[in-house]
Amino acid sequence: MDRKAEIGKHAALLFVCFFVFAPFYIMLVVSMKSDAQFAQQPWSLTFPLQWFNYAKAWHSVSPYIANSLIIASVVTAGGLFCASLAAFAFARYTFPGRQLLFFIIIALMMIPGVLNLIPAFVLVSKLRLLNTRWAVILPGIAGSQAMAIYILRTFFTGIPTDLFDAARIDGAGVWGCYRNVAVPMSKPIIGTLAIMIFVGQWNNYLWPLITLFDNHKKTITIGLAYLTGQHSTDWGPLMAGYVLASLPLIVIFLFSMKTFIRGLATGAIKM
């Protein structure tokens, strides 16, 4: 009886897995086909595998990937630096206006992106940032603050006070406590937030679409949409390009899968 129930559960989960992965299977299989192979046998592997598709795709998507890497890295680093510093001050000190300033930042979660889109576009164009990376980077950093500060403040508050007292006796100031105690104690949560911010930027579509015009400045999302329109019959290289666009995320997850799953599992991101 128990055995049967277990098998039933696995069957159900594997059934779901099949559908979750079917699209990615199609992407991988088609990415290694020539036009003729695709016409004859579209949905299963055909030999020889056309690895050349990847070389062709790399040629067209690598500049977009580079742009996205730069933008997403700067947003992640800048966003986490500002957020952790502010969260640290909010968590460990009292000063006039603390509640109000914290509320001002957190209340942002109530303002939907749809209200900001158009005026933010006008703002970056008045700042003469349109069609530069800064047009995506600066609003990206701003957009990451509310959630990151909220989560980090909760985490910093939970660090034992003794550790900070010990650092203070050793002569550490605000910066010393931040750098030598708060940040090292919070690496897992900072790592999880870094992934969330980076992935968010990697997936960002609308904002780069309206702020970046030159083809050589476009990010990977805009690049893929553009290439899909241009080469809509060259399926092999196009799918290879889709795979390549996922590479940076694959690398990040390979290195941080455990932290991330644990971070989610322990409810670090409860909100």
Next chain:
Amino acid sequence: MIRRIVQARYLYLCILPAVAFVALFCYVPAASGLWHSMYEWNGSDISIPVGWRNFQEIIVDPDFWRAFRHVMIFVAASIVKLAPSVVVALVLFHVRRETAQYAYRVIFVIPMVIPAIVGVLIWQFIYNPQIGVMNALLRLLGHPGGIVWLGDPKWIIPAILFIGFPWVGTVGVLILLAGLQNIPESVFEAAALDGVTPFARAFRIELPLIMRQIKLNIVLGVIGTLQGYAFILLLLDENGGTGFAADVPGLYMYRHAFRYGELGYASAVGVILFVVILGLTIFNMKVIKAAD
């Protein structure tokens, strides 16, 4: 007071970057959006106050209401589509072997490494009328003509709703699973002593105890869907496809801003969506959270 502020000067320095970013790139645009919703505005030289005219025009525009009806369909679907994630989390929670459970968790995270836009573009390929899987399946079932999924107005919304089948959101599953794992062991022991069946356990114990996570997922999903339009723009066009078949308010706003250059009118659409979303957020905090 002033002495305390001076004493805390380094703390203000810590907060300054975050506050400066937020003020300039979030609050200034939000204020500008509210302000300019009362203006005829093109973003540069034209800025004429028109009072409530933008709002009056929007609420009598049948195009806006059509878009609103469509988004209501998507919102309702976003709630229904949460069910598979809940079921998967429940089943996953009861997988006995720790290693197997961990393996499934890893497997469910893998789709996250595929950028969302790639997922959508693959579905576009699946829907391709000549070479897509969907029409290949139809041909197998004896329907040789096939369907132009993303071109035929009557099929556009169903096709978009079907994207991502079976709608198991990976992060959603993990958050729900975390909620289940936080249920104290004693609850299950007591249930086992009473001889509760698995179904009763799911409906009487587990679901009620993870309601908080489920509600959070619903609220976030509804808010995201109400203002979302990026993937419709990507899959179809700025009209939401042939005959505005999948036009939504966000897209309506986008069109008025970036095609017609009516930035004030578009800001007013943004304000309407903001008010609806704010209402939902407050409803969530006051009514749903209070019920916990």
